[in-house]
Amino acid sequence: MKILNCPLNGPRNISEFTYGGEFHSMPDPDSSTAREWAEHVFFHDNNAGVVIEWWCHTPSSYWFLAERNTITDELLRTFPASEAAGGMVQGDDQ
Amino acid sequence: MPFGLLKYGLKKRYPGKHQFTPATELKKHYDVVIIGAGGHGTGIAYYLAKYHGITNVAILEKSYLGSGNTARNTAVIRSNYLTEEGVTFYRESVKMFQSLSNEFDYNIMMENRGQLTLAHSDAAIRSFRWRAEVNQHLGVRSELVDRQTIRELVPSLQMSEDVRYPILAGLWHADGATARHDAVAWGYARGACSRGVELHQLTEVEDIEVTEGRVTAVRTNRGRVSCGIVVQAVAGASSIVARMAGIKLPIHSYPLQAMVTQPYKPLLNPHVSSPQVHAYIHQTSRGEFVIGGGSDPYPLYNTRATLDQRESLASAVQELFPFLSQARLMRQWAGTTDMTPDYSPIMGLSPVQNYYLDAGWGTWGFKATPICGKTMAELVATGSPPDIIKPFELERFYRFEQINEAGATAASH
Ligand SMILES: Cc1cc2nc3c(=O)[nH]c(=O)nc-3n(C[C@H](O)[C@H](O)[C@H](O)COP(=O)(O)OP(=O)(O)OC[C@H]3O[C@@H](n4cnc5c(N)ncnc54)[C@H](O)[C@@H]3O)c2cc1C
Numbered sequence: 117m118k119i120l121n122c123p124l125n126g127p128r129n130i131s132e133f134t135y136g137g138e139f140h141s142m143p144d145p146d147s148s149t150a151r152e153w154a155e156h157v158f159f160h161d162n163n164a165g166v167v168i169e170w171w172c173h174t175p176s177s178y179w180f181l182a183e184r185n186t187i188t189d190e191l192l193r194t195f196p197a198s199e200a201a202g203g204m205v206q207g208d209d210q
Numbered sequence: 211m212p213f214g215l216l217k218y219g220l221k222k223r224y225p226g227k228h229q230f231t232p233a234t235e236l237k238k239h240y241d242v243v244i245i246g247a248g249g250h251g252t253g254i255a256y257y258l259a260k261y262h263g264i265t266n267v268a269i270l271e272k273s274y275l276g277s278g279n280t281a282r283n284t285a286v287i288r289s290n291y292l293t294e295e296g297v298t299f300y301r302e303s304v305k306m307f308q309s310l311s312n313e314f315d316y317n318i319m320m321e322n323r324g325q326l327t328l329a330h331s332d333a334a335i336r337s338f339r340w341r342a343e344v345n346q347h348l349g350v351r352s353e354l355v356d357r358q359t360i361r362e363l364v365p366s367l368q369m370s371e372d373v374r375y376p377i378l379a380g381l382w383h384a385d386g387a388t389a390r391h392d393a394v395a396w397g398y399a400r401g402a403c404s405r406g407v408e409l410h411q412l413t414e415v416e417d418i419e420v421t422e423g424r425v426t427a428v429r430t431n432r433g434r435v436s437c438g439i440v441v442q443a444v445a446g447a448s449s450i451v452a453r454m455a456g457i458k459l460p461i462h463s464y465p466l467q468a469m470v471t472q473p474y475k476p477l478l479n480p481h482v483s484s485p486q487v488h489a490y491i492h493q494t495s496r497g498e499f500v501i502g503g504g505s506d507p508y509p510l511y512n513t514r515a516t517l518d519q520r521e522s523l524a525s526a527v528q529e530l531f532p533f534l535s536q537a538r539l540m541r542q543w544a545g546t547t548d549m550t551p552d553y554s555p556i557m558g559l560s561p562v563q564n565y566y567l568d569a570g571w572g573t574w575g576f577k578a579t580p581i582c583g584k585t586m587a588e589l590v591a592t593g594s595p596p597d598i599i600k601p602f603e604l605e606r607f608y609r610f611e612q613i614n615e616a617g618a619t620a621a622s623h
Contacts, residue, residue, distance in 0.1 A: 162462055
């Protein structure tokens with residue numbers, strides 16, 4: 117079993133976590149077109165290499181970010197969403 | 211044929227027949243370049259040569275013929291999907307499979323042993339009833355069956371009501387089948403190469419040149435090749451190759467694992483799958499039990515096998531077939547599967563004019579090999595997608611017109 121280091125709960129078995137998709141900034145809902153929304157919702161970079169993505173600690177519903185290598189299957193780093201550069205809502209860990 | 215066999219039998223020497231021509235020099239130009247020599251890439255080449263007389267074609271394969279998911283799948287062929295588009299499409303493929311051995315003069319070991327999907331909840335029964343209705347309406351043999359019929363179809367199945375998920379009913383699909391997956395790619399490759407197509411193994415496409423919305427050439431580890439039309443059929447690598455042409459896809463690449471036991475005497479005739487316990491199983495004609503289930507929990511470009519998945523599959527199939535607790539596993543493996551949000555493939559035109567997509571085959575694309583090859587070849591030859599694949603174009607995601615086969619795919623493949 118792989119261990120994932122949750123920023124809130126510490127090291128836990130990876131079976132306690134749910135993968136939540138690639139980390140992207142959201143297009144502005146008021147000004148974006150339907151095409152842009154479709155792309156945001158359905159399309160992915162699906163990169164081979166180091167990526168940043170959302171994970172959730174399922175029992176505590178805590179969402180955070182992880183840096184992972186999608187070729188070697190290594191978890192490199194985990195951190196609260198508030199630390200993301202140019203990230204989502206500032207100071208909001210959820 | 212019997213005389214030919216007799217003559218062959220009486221010969222002193224048995225000269226092997228070459229499967230296909232060895233790779234030659236890569237030419238500077240091909241009318242059509244197909245990226246990926248799995249069942250899909252070789253199938254397209256075969257039908258291009260056979261039906262459209264287009265033979266200045268190169269299939270470029272970074273590894274060896276059929277080394278991708280074509281060699282890794284559990285070979286389930288079926289058409290009992292949920293949507294009209296899906297059922298119609300897969301139905302044609304199941305039909306085509308029936309005559310492939312004759313067409314190739316090469317045995318693909320087609321076995322029509324049917325598929326049984328198990329319902330362990332009322333919700334599952336409702337969705338099976340829905341699928342059976344759609345299937346029958348479209349001419350596919352598919353019906354809801356009760357516990358007694360299940361007992362008769364699969365006497366070795368654990369039917370106790372004293373288990374975690376008792377079996378309540380089933381969806382019986384008499385058209386369900388399996389075939390030897392490698393033989394399908396080999397048959398297509400041989401048929402294509404004997405008509406003039408070139409198969410270049412150890413030839414990796416590293417970049418794609420696009421000028422004013424048209425592909426002009428591909429760059430490979432063996433040099434640059436200019437081309438009239440390019441088709442990508444690279445399964446798990448779909449996003450990576452499409453990006454070379456500047457195209458973004460609604461795909462995530464997830465590992466899918468499977469495993470196989472040592473051989474036993476014939477015990478299990480149909481293919482049995484349970485979306486509830488996330489496992490499916492059939493016994494091959496060699497006697498091995500092939501066991502598969504759901505995808506890995508997160509995307510990865512890696513074909514490692516995990517203990518987690520082995521434990522999960524083992525406990526699930528033991529619940530269905532307790533005698534398997536004594537079975538020994540021989541192998542466990544994975545393939546990188548190109549998963550789409552609606553569990554349907556992406557076939558057809560792309561934002562680049564002369565660049566066509568054969569992607570998004572996830573955990574379900576082996577069964578589609580013949581019909582996809584045939585219809586994609588027609589697209590390449592005529593420039594317009596045949597009606598049967600039109601709904602599967604990439605543009606559907608921009609129109610929010612997904613073809614939802616998630617429920618009909620779960621742990622069934
Ligand atoms: C464990 C498992 C079980 C499955 N079970 C079933 C099942 O029971 N039924 C079913 O219908 N489907 C099943 N599938 C899915 C099925 O295997 C695939 O959808 C199907 O084989 C895809 O065929 P393909 O020819 O498109 O791809 P592949 O066979 O993967 O061929 C793609 C080829 O492209 C090559 N390639 C990649 N990048 C490049 C490049 N840059 N340049 C040149 N070549 C490149 C690869 O080396 C590969 O050989 C399963 C898959 C797995 C992994």
